[in-house]
Amino acid sequence: MPLFTLNRATLRQGNEVVLQSVSLAIQADERVAILGPSGVGKTTLLNHLYQQAPQQVALCPQAQGLVEPLSVYHNIYMGELNRHSSLYNLINLLLPLPKPRRAIGELAASLGLDGKLMTPVAQLSGGQRQRTALGRALHQAKPTLVADEPVSALDPIQAKSVLQRALEQHQGAVVALHDVALARACFDRVLGLSGGRLLFDKPAETLSEADLAQLYR
Numbered sequence: 001m002p003l004f005t006l007n008r009a010t011l012r013q014g015n016e017v018v019l020q021s022v023s024l025a026i027q028a029d030e031r032v033a034i035l036g037p038s039g040v041g042k043t044t045l046l047n048h049l050y051q052q053a054p055q056q057v058a059l060c061p062q063a064q065g066l067v068e069p070l071s072v073y074h075n076i077y078m079g080e081l082n083r084h085s086s087l088y089n090l091i092n093l094l095l096p097l098p099k100p101r102r103a104i105g106e107l108a109a110s111l112g113l114d115g116k117l118m119t120p121v122a123q124l125s126g127g128q129r130q131r132t133a134l135g136r137a138l139h140q141a142k143p144t145l146v147a148d149e150p151v152s153a154l155d156p157i158q159a160k161s162v163l164q165r166a167l168e169q170h171q172g173a174v175v176a177l178h179d180v181a182l183a184r185a186c187f188d189r190v191l192g193l194s195g196g197r198l199l200f201d202k203p204a205e206t207l208s209e210a211d212l213a214q215l216y217r
């Protein structure tokens with residue numbers, strides 16, 4: 001059974017129809033990229049997918065929702081808040097315990113955030129903030145990642161390695177991207193959104209220049 005299913009669905013933001021007649025099925029082990037021009041509805045679709053299986057999905061939203069005065073460590077730790085008692089969380093947020101500190105330190109290092117673990121998010125660059133938000137999602141240790149432009153502020157080399165790091169940890173993923181090369185390199189399947197519709201849904205290896213011209217015209 002697919003993890004996510006839409007059957008001629010209409011997706012709205014308030015009263016505005018954003019996407020119409022969207023039909024698709026995504027299996028739990030698929031890596032799916034969503035491409036399309038700004039404002040077309042990628043976030044709207046991702047949020048709809050997340051709502052279908054919130055228990056299985058680690059969501060990395062475009063509006064990162066990081067807590068500015070708190071450190072990288074504390075923001076990533078928030079990914080495991082619901083696995084512990086309030087008391088444990090409080091103690092650990094005040095005085096990081098060795099076990100989570102080690103685990104989060106390793107995760108942060110794998111995302112290239114070495115040396116920033118105890119830096120407040122307010123003092124990070126855009127790319128470091130994105131990696132912190134992705135770290136918080138990875139720290140949830142869920143089977144599926146749903147991420148909204150998670151590496152758009154990184155340079156191309158770093159974007160690819162951080163995205164691959166995130167994909168390796170998950171059984172499946174659905175990720176909105178603006179970088180077509182990343183979609184081709186890291187994903188099995190690509191959904192193209194254009195003009196309020198799902199324009200194409202095809203294997204990444206078959207994505208053609210004609211598809212892209214139609215998508216971004």
Ligand SMILES: Nc1ncnc2c1ncn2[C@@H]1O[C@H](COP(=O)(O)OP(=O)(O)OP(=O)(O)O)[C@@H](O)[C@H]1O
Pocket residue numbers: 013014016018036037038039040041042043044045062
């Ligand atoms: N909270 C909201 N209230 C009303 N309309 C919204 C809201 N969020 C988004 N929209 C509208 O819904 C449409 C789709 O937005 P969405 O954020 O899904 O696009 P997107 O493809 O993710 O864009 P981008 O690539 O710029 O992030 C846009 O026209 C946008 O103006």
